[in-house]
Amino acid sequence: MRNATIDIRGEAVPGILCLPPSGAGPAVIVIQEWWGLVPHIQQVVQRLADEGFVVLAVDHYRGAMIGLDIESVGADLAAAAEWLVQREEVTSDEVGVIGFCMGGGLALLAPTVSDAITCTVAFYPAMPWPQYAPDWSRYTGKAAIVHKALSDEASSGSAIGEYADAIITAGGSIEMFEYPDSVHAFFNDARPEVFQADNAKLAWDRTVAFLRACSG
Secondary structure, three states: EEEEEEOOOEEEEEEEEEOOOOOOEEEEEEEOOOOEEHHHHHHHHHHHHHHEEEEEEOOOOOOOOOOOOHHHHHHHHHHHHHHHHHHEEEEEEEEEEEOOOHHHHHHHHHHHHOOOOEEEEEEOOOOOOOOOOOOOHHHHOOOOEEEOOHHHHHHHHHHHHHHHHHHHHHOOEEEEEEOOOOOOOOOOOOOOOOOHHHHHEEEEEEEEEEEHHHHH
């Protein structure tokens, strides 16, 4: 794992890049949770690289804990995808995305901001915020999966359902997985009060299989 710098609309934006053991593979972008590029997110980057992907996580906070502007994040993701597909280590021109909580909502946005982003994985996406209005029509031929936390159902279930309908109407595909007795952030093993090992393993296995099928 090493530091990387991506040019985004003339700004040098920091991030982290990790290559697979083979040195090359399909590309995946990891989107942070609210907390930024913390060790848990860095661990996800490393785990995906170990699975054979070239993995990039952009520091959407630019090194400081700040609010996020949807348009700016969209520009980050589009630039990150373009930056990745131009690298010699990347073996496909199709990029996958994965995000958690706040990043899960942004992961669902990702295919609408770049033609190169063809599939996305959203873990218990936080929904929605005022500026969140993706152009779902750009999902034509693209795919998404959502790992839902049952504890979120009352607050976000209807929104996710509406987004799924819009993706399908646009000609995309989406599959939503539910997990027994699941709580928000069940994948985060840095938070033992919510981590659920069985649910996390199943979600991870599904994620890796999905990303391999659609981004490489």
